[in-house]
Amino acid sequence: xxxxxxxxxxLQAGETTISNLLLHHYKELGMTTSQFVLYLQxxxxxxxxxxxxxxxxxxxxLGTNERQVFTQLHQMMTNHLVEQKMRKLDDGKEDAIYDFSxxxxxxxxxxxxxxxTTVKIDSTNAREETFNHLEAEFGRPLSSxxxxxxxxxxxxxxxxxxxxxxxxxxxxxxxxLNLQYMDxxxxxxxxxxxxxxxxxxxxxxxxxxxxxxxxxxxxxxxLTKPKIPIYKLGE
Numbered sequence: 001x002x003x004x005x006x007x008x009x010x011l012q013a014g015e016t017t018i019s020n021l022l023l024h025h026y027k028e029l030g031m032t033t034s035q036f037v038l039y040l041q042x043x044x045x046x047x048x049x050x051x052x053x054x055x056x057x058x059x060x061x062l063g064t065n066e067r068q069v070f071t072q073l074h075q076m077m078t079n080h081l082v083e084q085k086m087r088k089l090d091d092g093k094e095d096a097i098y099d100f101s102x103x104x105x106x107x108x109x110x111x112x113x114x115x116x117t118t119v120k121i122d123s124t125n126a127r128e129e130t131f132n133h134l135e136a137e138f139g140r141p142l143s144s145x146x147x148x149x150x151x152x153x154x155x156x157x158x159x160x161x162x163x164x165x166x167x168x169x170x171x172x173x174x175x176x177l178n179l180q181y182m183d184x185x186x187x188x189x190x191x192x193x194x195x196x197x198x199x200x201x202x203x204x205x206x207x208x209x210x211x212x213x214x215x216x217x218x219x220x221x222x223l224t225k226p227k228i229p230i231y232k233l234g235e
Contacts, residue, residue, distance in 0.1 A: 016044040022107055029106055030079045038072050042098060051097045126161035133165055137172060149179050159186050162197050
């Protein structure tokens, strides 16, 4: 067969796409490698609109027999990865198809749980870092009341760890190292809708710029010319 014919045959066979999420996590769903490859076989037919492929052909593609294919399918059904459904055809007849929606739903749920776990871990780490920064600047452990205030900032006021870190920086710069001063700063930023590091830094830059500009303006009193007394000649 010529190279051009081989390429044409390859292109006509089509392609089967697979989510990297499934490729990387199928083991966590309780799938064996054999079951994963079996799923790929079904998907290659489903993608071409063949919802009820010949099991004998799938067995041949896998180099196995029909009994092994049915055994794998039964195990997957037991693990809630696939279910058999009845489909009504255009001629009114019905046939059975294998639906892998359960597998996809289980994969999405696994991904959501992983993301929730990651967010929880990141939140815990950020909280610990916040406490460490405060205690490092204060030079002492935080009291139970101070810990509660910081926890309320994070949980009730939804101030981010970066906001608290920047408020701490402002408190240090202004020699007002206490949580009450930081709380006023955080409330001010919150009322102005400043919640990202970029927005807060830009706001503080503009504030410092205005303060510097005002300090450079000459005092109007110094510009007022002194009154020169007028004396009448002869007096």
